[in-house]
Amino acid sequence: MKFLVSAALAMLLAACGGSPLAPEKSRGDNAAAINVQLGYAYLQRGELVLAKEKFERAETQNPRDPNVHSALAMLYERLGKTKEVDQHFRTALRLAPHNPEISNNYAVYLCRNGRTEEGLRRFRAAAEDPLYRSRDAAYTNAGVCLRNAGRLDDAEANFKRALLLRPNSAEAAYQFSDLQLTRGRVKDARAQVDQYLAAFDATPELLLLGVQTAHALGDRLAAERYARRLRVEFPGSAQVRAIPRLDQNPG
Secondary structure, eight states, X not given: OHHHHHHHHHHHHHHTTSOTTOOHHHXXXXXXXXXXXXXXXXXXXXXXXHHHHHHHHHHHHOTTOHHHHHHHHHHHHHHTOHHHHHHHHHHHHHHSTTOHHHHHHHHHHHHHTTOHHHHHHHHHHHHTOTTOTTHHHXXXXXXXXXXXXXXXXXXXXXXXXXXHHOTTOHHHHHHHHHHHHHTXXXXXXXXXXXXXHHHSOOOHHHHHXXXXXXXHTTOHHHHHHHHHHHHHHSTTSHHHHHHHHHHHSOO
């Protein structure tokens, strides 16, 4: 874990020129950026008190940095403080109104909390930004949001858009295939899984979905083939542990 923090610190120093002689004017900004990275490292480890300390220090050092407020919003979501989440996301977007990453992150929070239409507007803003490198992720997230709201046709359309933008998106392929399986389109789901696995690296989620679709089609040989790959390529995964349950309840 220390290596991850050190690596983040090294990258930030490199981005800032790597020199302790950086202009006085930028030292507060640089320190805030470093504290944000350190805070994220603590957040990933579940050390919320330390993450909060770093993020709040970053806010003191550079209160006009939208990334600081986005980080605080994500922390407060983990703490269950919804008022603070909204406050910091809105501040981040006021400071950086055209930042698609922040729009996407806020949209995830909105959809997760039942504010579907607000979330979809934010996803749309991110997905339609031609400079956003993760437009496919915004479309995929929008699809998940729509699926959770029961709007399955719209969800499917968004997963397809994500795959058009990035055919090797494992998450979009999984979400699209899983939706097809849920809707009873088992052959289509199986075809999508096979198409992805033939062209790109496997993921445990897609291989397990292959097991599920094969079972649903009564194809025991194919189910075992997917399961064998899953055991070999991802031996310690949760998906491997799920295989016996699927074998016992193939329907």
